[in-house]
Amino acid sequence: MIDLLATRGYFLVAFLLMGVGTYMLIGSPNLIKKVIGMNVFQTGIFLFFITSAFVEGGSPPLLSAPPPYVSPLPHVLILTAIVVGVSLTAVALGLIVRIYDEYGSLRESEIREVAADE
Amino acid sequence: MSSLPALLVAAPLLGSVLALLAGLIRSNTGWPVALVTAAVQVVGAGVLAMRAFDSTVSYVVGGFTAPFGIELVVDGLSATIALLVAVVSLAVLAYSRAAGPRTNAFYAVYLLLVAGLTGMSITGDVFNMYVFLEITGLAAYALVASGEGGRSARAALKYLIVGTIGASLFLLGIGYAFIATGTLNMADLSTQLAAVGHTEPLVQAAFALLVVGLFVKVAVFPLHAWQPDAYAGSPDSVSALISALVSTVAAYALIRIVFTVFTVEFLQANPAARSLLVAGAVVSIVFGSVLAVSQTEIKRMLAYSSVSQFGLVVGAIAVANETALIGATIHLVGHAVMKGGLFLTAGLIATATGARTVDDYEGLIQRHPLGAGVFGLLALSMVGVPPAVGFVGKWYIALGAVEASSWPLAVVILLSTLLTLAYFARILERMFFRDASPHSSAIRTAPDGGVAVDGVSIGMIGVVVAAALAAVVLGTLAFEYGQLLEPTVQALLS
Numbered sequence: 001m002i003d004l005l006a007t008r009g010y011f012l013v014a015f016l017l018m019g020v021g022t023y024m025l026i027g028s029p030n031l032i033k034k035v036i037g038m039n040v041f042q043t044g045i046f047l048f049f050i051t052s053a054f055v056e057g058g059s060p061p062l063l064s065a066p067p068p069y070v071s072p073l074p075h076v077l078i079l080t081a082i083v084v085g086v087s088l089t090a091v092a093l094g095l096i097v098r099i100y101d102e103y104g105s106l107r108e109s110e111i112r113e114v115a116a117d118e
Numbered sequence: 119m120s121s122l123p124a125l126l127v128a129a130p131l132l133g134s135v136l137a138l139l140a141g142l143i144r145s146n147t148g149w150p151v152a153l154v155t156a157a158v159q160v161v162g163a164g165v166l167a168m169r170a171f172d173s174t175v176s177y178v179v180g181g182f183t184a185p186f187g188i189e190l191v192v193d194g195l196s197a198t199i200a201l202l203v204a205v206v207s208l209a210v211l212a213y214s215r216a217a218g219p220r221t222n223a224f225y226a227v228y229l230l231l232v233a234g235l236t237g238m239s240i241t242g243d244v245f246n247m248y249v250f251l252e253i254t255g256l257a258a259y260a261l262v263a264s265g266e267g268g269r270s271a272r273a274a275l276k277y278l279i280v281g282t283i284g285a286s287l288f289l290l291g292i293g294y295a296f297i298a299t300g301t302l303n304m305a306d307l308s309t310q311l312a313a314v315g316h317t318e319p320l321v322q323a324a325f326a327l328l329v330v331g332l333f334v335k336v337a338v339f340p341l342h343a344w345q346p347d348a349y350a351g352s353p354d355s356v357s358a359l360i361s362a363l364v365s366t367v368a369a370y371a372l373i374r375i376v377f378t379v380f381t382v383e384f385l386q387a388n389p390a391a392r393s394l395l396v397a398g399a400v401v402s403i404v405f406g407s408v409l410a411v412s413q414t415e416i417k418r419m420l421a422y423s424s425v426s427q428f429g430l431v432v433g434a435i436a437v438a439n440e441t442a443l444i445g446a447t448i449h450l451v452g453h454a455v456m457k458g459g460l461f462l463t464a465g466l467i468a469t470a471t472g473a474r475t476v477d478d479y480e481g482l483i484q485r486h487p488l489g490a491g492v493f494g495l496l497a498l499s500m501v502g503v504p505p506a507v508g509f510v511g512k513w514y515i516a517l518g519a520v521e522a523s524s525w526p527l528a529v530v531i532l533l534s535t536l537l538t539l540a541y542f543a544r545i546l547e548r549m550f551f552r553d554a555s556p557h558s559s560a561i562r563t564a565p566d567g568g569v570a571v572d573g574v575s576i577g578m579i580g581v582v583v584a585a586a587l588a589a590v591v592l593g594t595l596a597f598e599y600g601q602l603l604e605p606t607v608q609a610l611l612s
Contacts, residue, residue, distance in 0.1 A: 042282075049293050052293065071300070073302075076459065080249060088252070088282055089254065093276060095271050102267065115272070
């Protein structure tokens, strides 16, 4: 068990982040914090990809560098995924601004009360 | 012309930018740009479909050969979905000219959604599929939010958060599959995953994550929570477009992932994987229908009806034989036409009479005969009355389940027809056999209802009638189409 923790520590942290993110997403009543939770969750996934690409003593995949080489593909994928994540955050925050203008609150329960009164 | 698949994604993207730029010169100019783009898209998808049914068309993006580069692969199934996306988006445009949001930003996002959906249906690379899934998602969130008031913004935020979780699980599943095999190309993945071993925990986990991620996007019960709010909170033209296309293309992606990437052998080696699909299907069909019966708002009822209908498609995927898959494809196309048509009709009726709840529909036949007639026709088609397309899809799926002797599923599929009747019968009875109550006639004379009568355009009526006709005509063509699709499905299952 200890051995597993020592060698797979990075994976553990990645999944811990996903868990923390999901908890924030579900548990926090504040809309902004929900979006932060979503970001933490996604960051966990990004780190999982990057960790999986790690090669002990590896070098960039250039002909001039000595082997073993590191596959650049996971990094490229995550760059794309980060861009997607940023756009998602932007859209989410834009929607939250609109919700705040409409209901005057960021707390889910209060928004529900105002919406029920309409 | 061999680069047609790439142009099919590029054209709506270009149109989207043009619609935004046109807005700088003059406002409310997005519609003509979107119309031209959608028309081009229909022609392109049509030409591609004719070629794809002869032999699979593939296109290598940027000159990096597969499996290293991104490949676009178009077979009969992808071509069908791409053509469906093009045709439905053109039809909804005809409706939204008078009804929908008129801003250029709206039409720019509209075309972005078309680009994302088309990309998802023709890509042959799993990560590329994730990117298109997110483009589709982002465009859909923005479209849902294009309605007025706080309701649509709240619906869009909920949709965004749940949808992002789904897409992130999909990405995590891709990560597992990539770690297991080191490739992202779908065709290459299927051979490599078989080489790794279908019973390896890594491969099983990849399957579970990919499928559950797509379940969120398809809105399978209990991961459907975003869907009723999103459909009911958005403007009428948007709910029609999204209900007809977004879940449909996600279900197509599920077929691709299960059969092209993981293959039937994986399902045979892992009974638990098939149980996951069967469980999703059965729970969706039953609970979707039960929740639909208990709704008071028409658009929410139609949304829960989608949960139940997509249960059927997932059921067909679980059955995994030729007949069931042909049925799934026909039902995907049929459901898009019928549900899109129903949402547009509901919008038309709301514009003309102000009726938005089940009780408002009492005696509708006297107040708005056309809307009531079309709604009734589409509802009966959805129940599965022959010769409409709803019947053919369900017939094939049920027949497939019987052929595979998966009796519990076959019973639920047949039961689903009864359940569909349960929620549509409430409305049919109110529309045709009851007199308008004082309550609903009050709505008729309400000031906003009176003003809205002017809002019904010829385009709106034309699209709604065309959808009803298509539901019947497609039903008569569906058996021939099933034969046309046979080689594609055989290739998918081999």
